[in-house]
């Protein structure tokens with residue numbers, strides 16, 4: 001399938017999910033996760049109208065950026081090793097995986113401008129996943145008040161790999177509640193207006209529960225590797 005074909009179907013699904021939830025579809029941004037696919041396929045996504053690309057490794061990011069010069073937003077969606085910060089921090093628009101103080105310290109040290117960060121939250125407390133637990137998030141955000149290069153634009157989660165719709169919904173709903181708690185702090189450096197949640201298998205539920213960035217690989221561009 002062409003990316004354009006997939007994108008049109010996805011947009012329709014988003015519109016329907018928004019209708020069910022009383023949301024405006026313009027609030028939902030689609031990130032094409034291109035980590036599995038070629039640069040040609042990533043370009044096809046841009047030609048189809050996608051404005052956000054997501055990569056989870058520095059090599060993948062740089063391989064795409066060598067060829068793609070269009071004015072797209074680059075999202076780093078994978079866990080980031082502290083020693084890799086300096087190689088990517090000037091090349092990305094959003095970091096989705098801020099999950100520890102040592103990483104924040106390195107971002108603060110290496111960045112020259114404010115970096116838009118999502119805090120990665122392990123809502124379901126899965127052993128295999130990165131991210132802070134729910135009750136660690138607010139103390140962590142409070143600890144960042146002197147980090148002039150870090151802006152907390154939102155929260156990010158990866159839901160469990162399951163078909164249990166109720167569990168998925170609970171996971172997304174819980175992140176939305178936490179977002180409200182963060183917003184209530186009214187911290188200038190943590191507006192936390194965004195929610196990065198929803199992947200190929202679960203994005204419609206995520207949209208119903210308030211996602212503003214959905215990260216789509218398989219269903220949008222495929223997973224040819």
Ligand SMILES: *Cc1c(COP(=O)(O)O)cnc(C)c1O
Nearest residue numbers: 033056077199200215216217218
């Ligand atoms: C790979 C990846 C995705 C995309 O996964 P699909 O299920 O193929 O849509 C989204 N988010 C993160 C963090 C990923 O690593």
